[in-house]
Amino acid sequence: MSWLFPLYLAGAAAILAPILLHLRRRPPQDRVEFSSLLFLDAQTPVPVSKRRLENWLLLLLRCLALILLALMFSRPFWPSEQSATASASRATLILIDRSASMRREDLWQRAMAEAEKLVREAKITDRVAFAVFDRELKPLWTFDEDRQAPANRLTALKSRLEALSPTWAATHLDRALIAAVPSFDSSTATLQKRIHLISDLQEGAKLDALRSIAWPAEITLSLHRVEAAVQDNLSATLAARDTSDESARRADALVRLRLSNTRDSALRDFTLAWQNAPMAEAITAQLPPGASRILPAPPNATNATTLTLSGDKHDFDNRVFIAPPQPRTVRIHFLGKEATRDEASAPLYYLSRALQPTATLAPQLTADEKLPAQPADILFMVGNAPAEGVRDYLERGGFLVVAPSDASLLKSLGFDVTITPDTSDDYRMLAEVKTEHPLLKPFADPKLRDFTKLRFWKHRIIRDARTPARPSGLEILATFDNGHPAILSARLGKGTLIVLASGWHPADSQLALSTKFVPLLYGWLAAAGFSHDPAATLLVGDSLPLNAAQAQTITDPENKTHSLKLGETFTTSQLGLHKVQSAENTQIFAVNLSPEEGRVLPLEPAKLVEYGLKLSSSSEPQNESSTTDQRLTASDSEQRQHLWWWFLIGLLAVLLLETALAGRTRSALAS
Amino acid sequence: MPSFLDPAALMRIKSLELRAKVVVEGLWKGMHRSPYHGFSVEFSEYRAYVQGDDPRYIDWKVLARSDRTYIKKFEDETNLRCQLVIDHSKSMKFGSQGFTKADYAATLAATLASFLMKQGDAAGLTTFADGIEEHMPPRNRPGHLRRLITELERPAKAAGTSLELSVGQLADLLRKRGMICLITDLLAPIEHLERQLALLGAMGHDLVLFHLMDRAEIDFTFDKSAHFRDLESGTERFVDPHLARESYLQRLKAHRESIQAATDRHNVEYHFCPTDQPLEEVLFDFLSARQHRKSKIINHKS
Numbered sequence: 001m002s003w004l005f006p007l008y009l010a011g012a013a014a015i016l017a018p019i020l021l022h023l024r025r026r027p028p029q030d031r032v033e034f035s036s037l038l039f040l041d042a043q044t045p046v047p048v049s050k051r052r053l054e055n056w057l058l059l060l061l062r063c064l065a066l067i068l069l070a071l072m073f074s075r076p077f078w079p080s081e082q083s084a085t086a087s088a089s090r091a092t093l094i095l096i097d098r099s100a101s102m103r104r105e106d107l108w109q110r111a112m113a114e115a116e117k118l119v120r121e122a123k124i125t126d127r128v129a130f131a132v133f134d135r136e137l138k139p140l141w142t143f144d145e146d147r148q149a150p151a152n153r154l155t156a157l158k159s160r161l162e163a164l165s166p167t168w169a170a171t172h173l174d175r176a177l178i179a180a181v182p183s184f185d186s187s188t189a190t191l192q193k194r195i196h197l198i199s200d201l202q203e204g205a206k207l208d209a210l211r212s213i214a215w216p217a218e219i220t221l222s223l224h225r226v227e228a229a230v231q232d233n234l235s236a237t238l239a240a241r242d243t244s245d246e247s248a249r250r251a252d253a254l255v256r257l258r259l260s261n262t263r264d265s266a267l268r269d270f271t272l273a274w275q276n277a278p279m280a281e282a283i284t285a286q287l288p289p290g291a292s293r294i295l296p297a298p299p300n301a302t303n304a305t306t307l308t309l310s311g312d313k314h315d316f317d318n319r320v321f322i323a324p325p326q327p328r329t330v331r332i333h334f335l336g337k338e339a340t341r342d343e344a345s346a347p348l349y350y351l352s353r354a355l356q357p358t359a360t361l362a363p364q365l366t367a368d369e370k371l372p373a374q375p376a377d378i379l380f381m382v383g384n385a386p387a388e389g390v391r392d393y394l395e396r397g398g399f400l401v402v403a404p405s406d407a408s409l410l411k412s413l414g415f416d417v418t419i420t421p422d423t424s425d426d427y428r429m430l431a432e433v434k435t436e437h438p439l440l441k442p443f444a445d446p447k448l449r450d451f452t453k454l455r456f457w458k459h460r461i462i463r464d465a466r467t468p469a470r471p472s473g474l475e476i477l478a479t480f481d482n483g484h485p486a487i488l489s490a491r492l493g494k495g496t497l498i499v500l501a502s503g504w505h506p507a508d509s510q511l512a513l514s515t516k517f518v519p520l521l522y523g524w525l526a527a528a529g530f531s532h533d534p535a536a537t538l539l540v541g542d543s544l545p546l547n548a549a550q551a552q553t554i555t556d557p558e559n560k561t562h563s564l565k566l567g568e569t570f571t572t573s574q575l576g577l578h579k580v581q582s583a584e585n586t587q588i589f590a591v592n593l594s595p596e597e598g599r600v601l602p603l604e605p606a607k608l609v610e611y612g613l614k615l616s617s618s619s620e621p622q623n624e625s626s627t628t629d630q631r632l633t634a635s636d637s638e639q640r641q642h643l644w645w646w647f648l649i650g651l652l653a654v655l656l657l658e659t660a661l662a663g664r665t666r667s668a669l670a671s
Numbered sequence: 672m673p674s675f676l677d678p679a680a681l682m683r684i685k686s687l688e689l690r691a692k693v694v695v696e697g698l699w700k701g702m703h704r705s706p707y708h709g710f711s712v713e714f715s716e717y718r719a720y721v722q723g724d725d726p727r728y729i730d731w732k733v734l735a736r737s738d739r740t741y742i743k744k745f746e747d748e749t750n751l752r753c754q755l756v757i758d759h760s761k762s763m764k765f766g767s768q769g770f771t772k773a774d775y776a777a778t779l780a781a782t783l784a785s786f787l788m789k790q791g792d793a794a795g796l797t798t799f800a801d802g803i804e805e806h807m808p809p810r811n812r813p814g815h816l817r818r819l820i821t822e823l824e825r826p827a828k829a830a831g832t833s834l835e836l837s838v839g840q841l842a843d844l845l846r847k848r849g850m851i852c853l854i855t856d857l858l859a860p861i862e863h864l865e866r867q868l869a870l871l872g873a874m875g876h877d878l879v880l881f882h883l884m885d886r887a888e889i890d891f892t893f894d895k896s897a898h899f900r901d902l903e904s905g906t907e908r909f910v911d912p913h914l915a916r917e918s919y920l921q922r923l924k925a926h927r928e929s930i931q932a933a934t935d936r937h938n939v940e941y942h943f944c945p946t947d948q949p950l951e952e953v954l955f956d957f958l959s960a961r962q963h964r965k966s967k968i969i970n971h972k973s
Contacts, residue, residue, distance in 0.1 A: 030897035035765035035772070035888060036858040037901040039922040040915055042908040 004075035004638045011070035015063040022059045055665060061658040065651055072647035077638035091143065091188035093180055094118055094130040097199030098164060099171035100597045103316040110226040111198045112161050118196050119154050127188050128153050133176035134169035135541040139183065147187055168540040168575050170594030171202060174209035181216060193219045201225050204599035210611040217636060220614045223605055232265035234287065235317040235598025236309040238537050239294050255322055257307060260292035262601050270311035274304035305577055317598040321576050321590040327362040330530045333376035338367040347382040347505040350512035354521050361525065361532055378528050382503050384408065395493030399528040403500040405460065410499065413492060415473050416465045427455040428480040437477050439489055439498060439527050442519035454516060456480065456509040459502035462488065474499060496527065538591045543569045544578060555579040675949030681778065682770035688820045691781035694950045695789060717741040751792040752809040752849030755780045756841060760800040760832035761902045762858045767887035768947060775946040776854045776883055777823040782950055783852060788816050796822055799837035806844055831903045832859050838867035848875040856883050857930060865933045878939040882930060886947050891916045940964065
């Protein structure tokens, strides 16, 4: 049997107290009245030599209670075999942080030195592996390699670390730790497992994923923090663009930045400027410690793509890259007369006014009674129009919106339907709208779901020729209040067909005049692959949003070109603008630093404990730390076995016996 | 020898008067025609009446026969005058058998008084501790016995024993000669008492000493170590009976021997009375001792 706190065993020495108490007789308590002390001499109470133990059974119980108490506090346990062997040799995994924040000062060099020290300290019987991590874990030397050539580990560490430098990626400590657990393979099963984490352990390190796993009890984490001398830091990240300010038409005026300052920072003044811009156009202001502020970017006279923040020592997070505005051209064709563009009653009039250029889209609306030579991205038709080539267009991936007046077009597309005008005088409203359908996605927004003000004066009844109740092959997206379909859709080849039972122009309905029209059009544009939403901010480590259907060439910020084949993805590793060239167009993507990486204040180790990690202190010297390890393993065993409970039960039983016996003795004495 | 009443059983009778009666009657019946009664008056002589004599004592038969007035003269005009002197000190409050030495002393005194008064003798009572507390001269009147018993039942007041002072005071109080029965536990150095006993003896008093002791005092029957508290002085002393018994018994023996020697020297009749000794036996011893003493005196005179 072993003890977790053997010092408490000394408490068993307390049994001396009851022994002495039992040795002590109790003459002074007894008083006898006697007629005269004439013939009696005073005597000293009971000489020591004459002492003898009284109530030995009671004494035995009391001593036993004290011994049990001492045993209980010393937390006994049966040492397991595992802990015995584990104390012999260990499996150590060294994780080195190489996220962007490690670029500060000489943190990377210190991290390498710390790793080297740990490898040197390891015994030859120990298993050592090491890996670096930022967003992902990258093993450099595995346990398998170490088992085969344990003597080479230091050389390997040196050579492999020298080839590396901190990246620009964020610190995903959670992913790294989760990925590190399986690297303890079967060869390390009997060893004591420990992960040495060499990192600046900044507040911005991600830990959330650790909640999703139960940390293995046998793996302890030892922290080796490398801290920068100066923790004060100003950081700039891209904030959401301001879309509310309609007057700011310039794309760069929409750019907003979030500037933050670390807590207790001595820094206040900062300057924000476009790269190479004159100082006069820079913003100079103050930011209190611990505060963060959203600022619009200064005027961009030089069309620069990099905003630079200055005012602090650590410049790794002081640049924000912004891709120049590059609206996508959408070719939209209206099958009808171009002359009607300015007629207030014509459908084209409303289309041309609804499809205005935005920061991300540049619609080009053409009108002709024929299909254009170069296929349009979206085709609109109202009434009867020649059907030649429409089927081909659709099958090649076109997007057609049609409000037919008869069934000829649909029949030519293969839908056996009849279309008859509704003859009732009353207007119709939309009754059922499938807002969850991708083609009606804008109506998923509750703000746009009120259809009560949208009236349809005229509509056509679209029916299946064979089963009049439902048009076959067409999916009903919305119906009128009389039950007839209002909007239908179908996939035809690669293309999409949308059939409207009523036109949007005022002769048919109020749709073009309603607030629903523009969202509906842009929803269809998005469905056709021309999203109006600005591209999501790309962070280092993200994949570029590429069209997998095309072969592309990527030029990274260092002007290296990468040719991608079909279906290949490109994961960014550099900050800056990435130029993606394909056969059709050229896109520029700005890749920025993760905003979390700028939060460089040290993370409390207690936070890691909250996530269930088992920490051991790294500041202790090696021999003490091994003692701590043993204690941790012992503590595990002790907690599993809970032997102290039995001692407690025994103690209570002895105390009960003692109480009963003492009570009986007392009553016997009294009687 | 008749079987006597156990003192412990006797002491359970609450009334002291009844207790005395039980003892005396038992003894009286046992004695029947006992030769011991009669230390009453004895005819001494006739003498011619002179003016001033009490006419009650004129022998009318002689006057009728001889026409001369004679007065019958007795040796003593009264019966025996017995003064019971009871120790009322706090040491008498000790008792190990359910009653104290004071109880025993009171019963003994009441029994003696009752016995004497039944014979027509006069009995008085004196209680003392560190001085005389109460003093009732010897009388033989109806109601005197009751008063005497009432006085005996009164609890002791004083603390210590001062035999020397008390007996000295007693000598002043008792001018007439008579018998003095001193009932005490004698827990004081005998040297102080001896002088007073000699004085009383010289005054012609007939001294009887009843020395009362509890069985626990005689044999020192304690077996547990304890703080022993002196009932008189209140002082405490730690005593281990196993260690102290031997010396105690030796000293007690020496004390008793010195008492015995002193009483012998001064012609004092000494009765050692353990309190577990039946009262009848004490009384019987006392009477037989008196008888023996009387016959000795008569022989001595003749």
